[in-house]
Amino acid sequence: MRLLRVGVHPLKSGAVRSVRSADVLARGLVDDRSWMVVDGSGRLVSAREAHALLTVVADTPATDPTVTGDLRLRAPDLDDLDLVVPDGDAAPVRLFSLDLHAVPAPEADAWIAKALGRDDVRLVFCHVPSRRRLQPGFSDPSDHTAFADSFPVTIASLASLRRLDDWIVEEALERGEEPPEPLAMDRFRANLVVDGDEPFAEDGWTSVTVGETRFRVAKPVARCVMTTIDPQTLATAREPVRTLARRRLVDGRTLFAVHLLPEGPGRVTVGDEVVAR
Helix, strand or coil: CEEEEEEECCECCCCCEEECEEEEECCEECCCCCEEEECCCCEECCCCCCHHHHHCEEECCCCCCCCCCCEEEECCCCCCEEECCCCCCCEEEEECCEEEEEEECHHHHHHHHHHHCCCCCEEEECCCHHHCCCCCCCCCCCCCCCCCCCCCEEEEEHHHHHHHHHHHHHHHHHCCCCCCCCCCHHHHCCCEEEECCCCCHHHHCCEEEECCEEEEEEEEEECCHHHHECCCCCCECCCCHHHHHHHCEECCEEEEEEEEEECCCEEEECCCEEEEC
16 A cells, blocks of 8 residues: 555644645644634534635645744635744633633634634634543553544545445435535545555554554544535535445444554655555
8 A cells, every 4th residue: 555645634624734744743643633713612613513614724834834933824815814823821622522721822813703704713722732631442541632533643545435436326326316526535634545455444454554654543433424515615415424324334433434543753755655454
């Protein structure tokens, strides 16, 4: 197998930033999901309910060397916003069922409000990812991450996506419907995209080595309605969840891709050999 793509998401639910290489730390790829939008109560605001987040392009020096500050935000019809990492007091935030702390970046609040078309949102920064504990039974006490849903790194297989696309076409034809266009891998927001193994071979992986960087497999990724949002048009449909529910339903969860935990610092680069066991 080979590594085809490396994706970093400096802003949770923001546009995927494709890079040639990325440093890997215990918390995941450098700068991945370090920033998050929350509502007035401190609860996560994601693209599930605010589709426009998918059009917000967040870059750091790790994703774009022309960035001179710590974060640059871009969105349609808005001027770019350059930010530095905030140094104020941390405030409580809630990521799904997790109670965490993050540092507010009030300089961005008006900009984020315009980008999303709502006035109850603000931007926060994960100042100490090492304080976050991960799901017991699938991680060690030292494992941690920033604002990723569950685990530091997600890896997806292009062979599996091709098989999923074939299933979607087959089922559309069985229903007498016009088959949709193939799905973009961006819907699955993977950090690492590989090709060269059998479809869904990742179900049996326990460890993955990308170049010289080692990961262990935590668990499969359970997919939600966010994958039904087209990241370009923001239109929603029933796929891929409908087909995953028929073909990849395990314990009530629709599965695609797997979560990884870094076993040490390293670097991943497009073209790296990928060895899975």
